[in-house]
Amino acid sequence: MHLYTSQQIKAIDKRAEQMGMSLFALMENAGNGIYRKLMPLLNKSEKVLILAGKGNNGGDGIVLTRYLKNNGNHVKLVFPTGEPKTPTALEHLAFYQACGYEVSEFSFDLKADWVIDALLGVGSQLPLRENLAQITAWINQSGAKVAAIDLPTGVSSDEGDIDEYAVQADYTYALHGFKPSAFLFPSSQNYGEVSVIDIGIRQDSGWRVWRDEDVRKTLPKPTGNTHKGTFGTNLLIAGSDEMPGSAALAAIGALRFGTGKLTIATTKHASTIIGPLAPEATFSFDVKSAGIADQYLSVAIGPGLNPDDELETFIKDLLDQPVAIILDAGALSQRKYNDRQAPVIITPHPGEFSRLTGKRSVEIQKNRISFASQYAVENGLMVVLKGKYTVIAYPDGTGVINLTGNRALSKGGTGDTLTGMLLASIGTHQSIKAAVANAVFIHGACANDWVKENGDQALSAHDFDRLLPKICRHYSS
Ligand SMILES: NC(=O)C1=CN([C@@H]2O[C@H](COP(=O)(O)OP(=O)(O)OC[C@H]3O[C@@H](n4cnc5c(N)ncnc54)[C@H](OP(=O)(O)O)[C@@H]3O)[C@@H](O)[C@H]2O)[C@H](O)CC1
Numbered sequence: 001m002h003l004y005t006s007q008q009i010k011a012i013d014k015r016a017e018q019m020g021m022s023l024f025a026l027m028e029n030a031g032n033g034i035y036r037k038l039m040p041l042l043n044k045s046e047k048v049l050i051l052a053g054k055g056n057n058g059g060d061g062i063v064l065t066r067y068l069k070n071n072g073n074h075v076k077l078v079f080p081t082g083e084p085k086t087p088t089a090l091e092h093l094a095f096y097q098a099c100g101y102e103v104s105e106f107s108f109d110l111k112a113d114w115v116i117d118a119l120l121g122v123g124s125q126l127p128l129r130e131n132l133a134q135i136t137a138w139i140n141q142s143g144a145k146v147a148a149i150d151l152p153t154g155v156s157s158d159e160g161d162i163d164e165y166a167v168q169a170d171y172t173y174a175l176h177g178f179k180p181s182a183f184l185f186p187s188s189q190n191y192g193e194v195s196v197i198d199i200g201i202r203q204d205s206g207w208r209v210w211r212d213e214d215v216r217k218t219l220p221k222p223t224g225n226t227h228k229g230t231f232g233t234n235l236l237i238a239g240s241d242e243m244p245g246s247a248a249l250a251a252i253g254a255l256r257f258g259t260g261k262l263t264i265a266t267t268k269h270a271s272t273i274i275g276p277l278a279p280e281a282t283f284s285f286d287v288k289s290a291g292i293a294d295q296y297l298s299v300a301i302g303p304g305l306n307p308d309d310e311l312e313t314f315i316k317d318l319l320d321q322p323v324a325i326i327l328d329a330g331a332l333s334q335r336k337y338n339d340r341q342a343p344v345i346i347t348p349h350p351g352e353f354s355r356l357t358g359k360r361s362v363e364i365q366k367n368r369i370s371f372a373s374q375y376a377v378e379n380g381l382m383v384v385l386k387g388k389y390t391v392i393a394y395p396d397g398t399g400v401i402n403l404t405g406n407r408a409l410s411k412g413g414t415g416d417t418l419t420g421m422l423l424a425s426i427g428t429h430q431s432i433k434a435a436v437a438n439a440v441f442i443h444g445a446c447a448n449d450w451v452k453e454n455g456d457q458a459l460s461a462h463d464f465d466r467l468l469p470k471i472c473r474h475y476s477s
């Protein structure tokens, strides 16, 4: 479940070869692995058409064809843009032909139940040349089920760009690891269902998908030997007279995700609304940044606050304190973070990240992973870039992608709840990286659970009050 850019894949292939694992063997593993994934989906009577390109992506298609022929499937191999050019694809073609198997002529009149897109992989450049664009357009209107090898042809590997005629796949079999475009926009929409094929090389990427197993392994287990002070006191600086609800929703997130003691710094008016919704919290009406680290384990600031000079001055002073800080909503602005030792976590959605970076939202969506990572490294902080496929970028250049969550989360207030969960999470976990990833994962898992019973219309942020206990128990049992 790791991610690799096209450059990394090229380096990996080279290193494997130096270590004695030939590209011929890797291609064999690729074709065989795809065959094993595809077999359960194929009906023996269905016609399969393998469209192979001139590079090694085409070579994978040649190997797959051989396995399907060996198995007696109804399969044709064609080279619509000409025979392979790479030595490894040619070696596999020679072996394929030595087995007595043939290459067919391509024609736009061919009919198939399945089309396998083995045209371009990580060696592709956009836009597609015209002769290839005609073929991908033909694939898309063929009515056949489409499975792409490594990536759908016409989709960039490392960015969200796609060609106008990019293949729209139903399934994509990514080799060795995901390519970033599987989680970028609009490219991810061309992938269909993506799975990763193990081709026999050790995984060594700093980026990966955060999975169920990771959550189960790292979510803190309740122990008998704790009291309300075990995890310290968390401070939530949130809510205003006009936006008291944001603080209440963040408080629900914190209280339901394991905070022992919560203090909310807010206005007196806001506290009258928050109090009944989060009776466990205490209030502070005159919070000062000086000495915060002595009183509190971690601080979240921003939900329901309006950004102004007074808030910015307060945040600057707060950043001088040796305490973990989560910055959200009104607390997100362009600033310097200097060389802080204590962790900082920022939680922008693409619009907020656009304001922080000066880049357009559409550019951010095309490059969510690299932009978030660059910002995290340059500023020495953690970025939780929200949205479909939330990106969690760590300051050391590594990161994870979260796959839980759905459209139901596109509602005001759900981000406030996540901020509260993050506040609780960093106090209860051993590892801050896991703390952030688990809060994001569980937040999305709550929404997934909600839509199973209720559809994706009616979720409100306050529903997390009852969703969190159920989902936390599910992952910690
Ligand atoms: N470690 C692994 O994951 C392995 C993956 N394998 C597979 O290999 C491909 C990468 O193979 P590579 O040969 O480097 O590149 P491609 O097959 O993707 O494509 C190269 C050919 O594509 C032509 N091309 C590029 N852009 C365009 C375009 N816009 N329009 C038309 N044609 C294009 C290019 O033509 P040139 O004339 O420019 O040379 C090449 O002919 C990877 O994705 C996996 O599928 C290995 O099998 C095992 C290890």
Ligand SMILES: [K+]
Binding pocket: 057, 117, 118, 119, 120, 121, 148, 149, 150, 151, 152, 153
């Ligand atoms: K492909």
